Amino acid sequence: MDQKPHKLKRRIRTVVRCAAFAVCIVLLLAPLPWPQAAFTVPASSPFVGVAASLAARSLGAAALVCTPVLVLALFQRRCFCRWACPVGLMTELAGRISPVSARRCRPIPRLGLWLALLSLSAAAVGYPLFLWLDPLAIFSGTLGSAFNPGSAATQASVGVLAGILLLSFVLPGAWCLKLCPLGASQDLLAAPRIWLRRRKDADSTATNDELIAEPMSRRSLLTTAVGATCAVAGVPLGLAAGTRDGNEKATLLRPPGAAEEWQFGQLCIRCGNCVRSCPSNIITTRWQFDSWSAWLAPEIAFESDYCREDCFTCMQVCPSGALRAPLSAPKPSIGLAQVLMDRCLLALGRECRTMCLTSCPYEAITLHEWTWEDDRRYPIVASEKCPGCGACQVACTPMDAIVVRPDTRG
Amino acid sequence: MTPKRMTRRDWMQLLGASGLAAGIGAVGNRSQAWADPVQRKDAPKGVKVVGRDHAPARIVGGKVIQPERELVLLHETDVLVVGGGPAGVVAALAAKRAGAKVTLVERYGHLGGLWTGGLVLIVIGHIVSGKKQVCQGIGEEMMRRLEKLDRGIVNRKPGVNPTVDAEALKYVMVEMIMEADLDVFLHCWGVDAIMDGNKVCGAVFESKSGRQAILAKTVVDATGDGDVFAAAGAEHERRKYHAGLVHRIGNLDRVGKDAGQLDKRLLGSITPVPGVNWVNMHGPDIDALDVAQLTDIELNARRLIWKNVETVRKTPGYEDVYLMETAPQLGVRISRVLAGLHTLTMNDVMANKTFPDVVAVGGAWSGDHQEWQIPYGALVPKDVDNILAAGRCISGERFMSDLIRVIPNCFITGHAAGVAAALAAKDGCLVRNVEVPKVQKVLREQEAYLG
Numbered sequence: 026m027d028q029k030p031h032k033l034k035r036r037i038r039t040v041v042r043c044a045a046f047a048v049c050i051v052l053l054l055a056p057l058p059w060p061q062a063a064f065t066v067p068a069s070s071p072f073v074g075v076a077a078s079l080a081a082r083s084l085g086a087a088a089l090v091c092t093p094v095l096v097l098a099l100f101q102r103r104c105f106c107r108w109a110c111p112v113g114l115m116t117e118l119a120g121r122i123s124p125v126s127a128r129r130c131r132p133i134p135r136l137g138l139w140l141a142l143l144s145l146s147a148a149a150v151g152y153p154l155f156l157w158l159d160p161l162a163i164f165s166g167t168l169g170s171a172f173n174p175g176s177a178a179t180q181a182s183v184g185v186l187a188g189i190l191l192l193s194f195v196l197p198g199a200w201c202l203k204l205c206p207l208g209a210s211q212d213l214l215a216a217p218r219i220w221l222r223r224r225k226d227a228d229s230t231a232t233n234d235e236l237i238a239e240p241m242s243r244r245s246l247l248t249t250a251v252g253a254t255c256a257v258a259g260v261p262l263g264l265a266a267g268t269r270d271g272n273e274k275a276t277l278l279r280p281p282g283a284a285e286e287w288q289f290g291q292l293c294i295r296c297g298n299c300v301r302s303c304p305s306n307i308i309t310t311r312w313q314f315d316s317w318s319a320w321l322a323p324e325i326a327f328e329s330d331y332c333r334e335d336c337f338t339c340m341q342v343c344p345s346g347a348l349r350a351p352l353s354a355p356k357p358s359i360g361l362a363q364v365l366m367d368r369c370l371l372a373l374g375r376e377c378r379t380m381c382l383t384s385c386p387y388e389a390i391t392l393h394e395w396t397w398e399d400d401r402r403y404p405i406v407a408s409e410k411c412p413g414c415g416a417c418q419v420a421c422t423p424m425d426a427i428v429v430r431p432d433t434r435g
Numbered sequence: 436m437t438p439k440r441m442t443r444r445d446w447m448q449l450l451g452a453s454g455l456a457a458g459i460g461a462v463g464n465r466s467q468a469w470a471d472p473v474q475r476k477d478a479p480k481g482v483k484v485v486g487r488d489h490a491p492a493r494i495v496g497g498k499v500i501q502p503e504r505e506l507v508l509l510h511e512t513d514v515l516v517v518g519g520g521p522a523g524v525v526a527a528l529a530a531k532r533a534g535a536k537v538t539l540v541e542r543y544g545h546l547g548g549l550w551t552g553g554l555v556l557i558v559i560g561h562i563v564s565g566k567k568q569v570c571q572g573i574g575e576e577m578m579r580r581l582e583k584l585d586r587g588i589v590n591r592k593p594g595v596n597p598t599v600d601a602e603a604l605k606y607v608m609v610e611m612i613m614e615a616d617l618d619v620f621l622h623c624w625g626v627d628a629i630m631d632g633n634k635v636c637g638a639v640f641e642s643k644s645g646r647q648a649i650l651a652k653t654v655v656d657a658t659g660d661g662d663v664f665a666a667a668g669a670e671h672e673r674r675k676y677h678a679g680l681v682h683r684i685g686n687l688d689r690v691g692k693d694a695g696q697l698d699k700r701l702l703g704s705i706t707p708v709p710g711v712n713w714v715n716m717h718g719p720d721i722d723a724l725d726v727a728q729l730t731d732i733e734l735n736a737r738r739l740i741w742k743n744v745e746t747v748r749k750t751p752g753y754e755d756v757y758l759m760e761t762a763p764q765l766g767v768r769i770s771r772v773l774a775g776l777h778t779l780t781m782n783d784v785m786a787n788k789t790f791p792d793v794v795a796v797g798g799a800w801s802g803d804h805q806e807w808q809i810p811y812g813a814l815v816p817k818d819v820d821n822i823l824a825a826g827r828c829i830s831g832e833r834f835m836s837d838l839i840r841v842i843p844n845c846f847i848t849g850h851a852a853g854v855a856a857a858l859a860a861k862d863g864c865l866v867r868n869v870e871v872p873k874v875q876k877v878l879r880e881q882e883a884y885l886g
C-alpha cells in the first residue's frame with residue numbers, strides 16, 4: 026500500500042482535529058458577543074440533539090446544530106470522532122503515551138451501544154438516560170470550571186473527563202470504542218450503509234484504524250436488542266420515577282424556563298452550560314441527592330445577585346430542552362417571594378430600609394397599609410407580579426427575611 | 436390674696452367688727468391679720484404693659500394681613516445653626532472648634548432631636564462590611580462620653596448598633612455645648628429666612644419673646660424638615676413617609692420566665708436602663724409639613740399606644756409592665772429634601788463612587804455593604820446662597836432617604852456643614868465657594884473619617 030497519501034491524510038486530520046479543538050475552546054471560553062456560542066459545542070452532538078428532541082418532543086435549536094454531524098455520520102462512519110471530537114483527541118493522546126496495547130480492550134462489551142440505545146429509546150418516552158455521558162457535554166462542563174470553579178456540575182464534569190482520560194491511559198481505546206455513547210450513536214447511524222455495502226462487496230476489509238470501532242457485528246446487534254429491551258423495560262421505571270418526582274416542585278428552584286420538575290432532571294444533560302453562562306452567577310448544581318433523575322441538575326441559589334429582567338442566557342444556551350426560552354410573552358418565572366414574618370424587621374416593628382421594596386424590578390412589593398385598627402407594616406408580595414427573580418432576597422441583607430420559594434400554585 | 440380661703444373665724448371677725456352695714460372696704464383692713472406679700476417692699480414687681488409692641492394681623496377685605504414691621508435683633512453671629520438634633524448639635528460644635536462664633540437655636544427645650552426627644556435610641560448606620568466603623572468625629576465623641584456614664588449606652592461593641600439612653604444623651608449634649616461656650620437659644624422656632632438678594636444672612640425666630648431676628652455670616656439648616664432653606668426659596672422636594680410616635684415601657688425586668696406569648700413588636704427593643712424598652716412605631720404615610728396630619732397622628736398614636744400597652748399588660752406575666760412615656764417629639768422620618776448641587780443616588784452607593792469633594796463617609800444599616808461617600812455638593816442648595824443643609828434633609832433621591840436619615844449619617848453631615856460654614860464665615864466667602872480641601876483638612880483634624 027502507498028504509505029505517502031496515508032501519512033498526508035493523517036497529518037491533515039491531525040491539523041483539523043487540533044483546529045476543531047481550538048474552535049471548541051474559543052466557543053466555550055472566549056468572551057464572544059454571541060452568548061449562545063457555548064451552546065453549539067454540546068449541541069453539535071447528534072446523540073444529545075436527537076435524544077433531547079425526542080425527549081422534549083420538539084425540534085429545538087440543538088437538533089439544527091447537530092444535523093450536519095448527523096448527516097455526515099450516515100455516510101462516513103465516525104467521521105465526527107475522526108475529525109472533530111475534542112475528547113477523542115485527548116483520549117487518543119492518552120492512549121499514545123500509554124504502554125498498554127489498544128488490543129487489550131477488545132474483550133470489553135460495547136457498552137456505549139447499550140447506553141446510546143437505552144438513552145434514545147428512553148428519550149422517546151421522555152426519559153433520556155445517560156445524556157450527561159456525552160463527551161461534548163462533559164467537555165463543555167469541564168471548561169466551564171474556568172468560570173465557576175466551585176460549581177458541582179463543572180466539578181463533576183472535570184471528574185468524569187479525568188476518569189475518561191485515565192481509562193484511556195490504562196486501557197487505550199476503551200472509552201471511544203466501547204463506552205462513548207456519542208461514538209456508538211454514530212456507529213448506529215452508519216450501520217445501514219455499511220451493512221448495504223457489505224452485502225454488495227463481501228470481501229471489503231474493515232478499517233485498520235485501531236481506535237475506531239468496527240462496524241456492527243452480529244454480537245452488537247444482539248446487544249442492541251438487549252439494550253432496546255432494557256430501555257423499554259426501563260421506561261415504566263423512568264415514568265414511575267418521573268411521577269414520584271412530581272412533588273419536588275415544592276422544594277426546588279430551577280432556572281427560568283425549566284421543564285416540569287418531573288421531566289427536568291431527565292432532560293438536563295448536566296453539560297453545565299447554564300451554570301457557566303449565567304451572568305449573575307446564580308445557577309449552581311444541586312449536590313444533594315433527591316432522586317437519580319434530578320441529581321446534579323442545576324438549581325437557582327440567590328447569593329449576591331438576582332435573575333435579571335432582560336436576561337434569557339440560560340434558556341438560550343441549554344442544548345437539551347430542559348430550559349426553554351418562551352417564543353413571546355414575558356420571561357418565565359422561577360418562584361415566588363415570601364416574607365418570613367418572624368425575621369422581617371418591619372414585621373417586628375423595627376426600623377428597616379425596606380430594600381426589598383426598593384429593589385423589586387417588577388414593583389411587586391408594597392407595604393401593608395397602616396390603619397389605626399391594624400398598626401402593622403410589613404412587605405406584601407403581589408403574587409401575580411412576582412416572577413421570583415430574587416432581587417428582594419439579595420437586597421434584604423439585614424435579615425434574609427424575604428426568600429424566593431418554588432411557586433406551588435401549579 | 437385669693438389663695439387663702441376664709442375660715443369660719445374670719446367670717447365671725449368680719450361680721451362682728453363691721454356689722455351688717457359695713458362696706459367692702461372693711462374687708463381689706465381686717466385681712467391685715469396675716470402678712471400680705473404685695474405690701475412688702477422687696478416683693479417682685481410686674482411690668483405694666485399697655486398696648487402692644489407691634490401691629491397685629493388685621494382683616495383687610497376679608498383676608499388676614501400681617502403688616503410690615505421691624506424685628507428686634509436678638510443676636511449676631513458668624514455661624515447660625517437652626518435645629519438642635521444630632522446634625523445640628525454636631526454642626527454647632529464643629530463650627531465652634533473651627534474657630535467661628537456660633538449660635539445654636541432649637542424649638543424645643545432639649546437637644547438631640549429625634550435621637551433623644553423622638554426616643555429613637557438605636558444608632559444605626561455607622562458600620563460597614565468587616566465591622567469597620569466609619570462615622571467618627573464629634574458624634575463618636577458623644578458616644579464615648581456616654582460610655583463613661585452609668586447606663587448611658589449599651590451594645591457598644593465593634594460591628595454592633597448601640598442603643599443610648601435619651602436622658603443621658605441630653606445631658607452629654609448640654610455638657611458639650613456648655614464646655615464649648617456656644618450661644619444657645621432654646622424654645623425658639625425658626626420661622627423665616629433673612630435674605631439679601633439671593634443670599635441668606637440670618638433667620639427669624641418666634642418664641643415667647645416674640646418674633647426676633649438673628650443675623651449670621653453663614654447658616655446651617657439642621658431642622659430635619661428644611662424649614663429655613665425652604666423659607667429662603669431653595670428648590671426642594673416634599674416627601675411623604677411613615678411617621679409615628681415612639682414610646683418607652685418599664686418593668687420588663689419583672690416579667691416572669693414562664694410569661695405568655697405575645698407579638699414581639701409590642702415589646703420593642705432594649706435600652707441602657709434595665710427593665711426599660713423603647714417601642715418603635717411606623718405609622719401612616721403622611722405629609723409631615725401639614726399640621727392637621729401631625730395633629731391627627733399625635734392624637735391617634737396615643738390611643739394606639741395605650742391599647743398596645745394594655746395588650747401587653749393583659750398577657751400573663753406582663754402585668755407589671757407600664758407605659759413610661761411617649762416621645763415628646765413626633766417621629767417624622769422624612770419631609771423636605773433639598774435639591775442640592777449633587778443628588779446622592781443608590782447607584783453611586785452600590786458602585787462605591789468616590790468624589791473629590793467628599794466631606795463625609797456614610798455607613799450601612801448593619802454593616803451589610805461598603806462605605807459610601809457624601810460630596811459637599813449634597814449639602815449645598817442649587818440656587819440659594821450661603822445656607823447649607825445637614826442631617827436628614829440633605830440632597831438625595833427617594834431611595835437614598837433611608838440611608839441618609841439614620842443618626843450617624845446625620846451627625847457626619849452635620850460635622851461637614853459646621854466646618855464648611857465656619858470656614859466660609861472666616862474667609863468671607865459664600866458657602867458654595869468655600870475651599871473644600873481646607874474643609875477636608877479641618878474635618879480630619881477634628882477626627883472625622885473621610886476614607
Ligand SMILES: Cc1cc2nc3c(=O)[nH]c(=O)nc-3n(C[C@H](O)[C@H](O)[C@H](O)COP(=O)(O)OP(=O)(O)OC[C@H]3O[C@@H](n4cnc5c(N)ncnc54)[C@H](O)[C@@H]3O)c2cc1C
Nearest residue numbers: 518520521522542548549559625658659766826827840842
Ligand atoms: C420613628 C423613627 C424611628 C427611627 N429609627 C431610627 C433608628 O432606629 N436608628 C437610626 O439611626 N435612626 C432612626 N431614625 C432616624 C433618625 O432618628 C433621624 O433621621 C435623625 O435623628 C435626624 O437627625 P436630624 O438632626 O437631621 O433631625 P432631627 O433629629 O429631626 O432634629 C431636628 C431638630 O431641629 C429642631 N427643629 C425643627 N424645626 C425647627 C425650627 N423651625 N426651628 C428650630 N428648631 C427646629 C427639632 O426640634 C429637632 O431638635 C428614626 C426616625 C424615626 C422618626
Ligand code: SF4
Nearest residue numbers: 369370377380381421
Ligand atoms: S428588607 Fe427584609 S427586613 Fe426589611 S422590610 Fe424587606 S423583608 Fe423585611
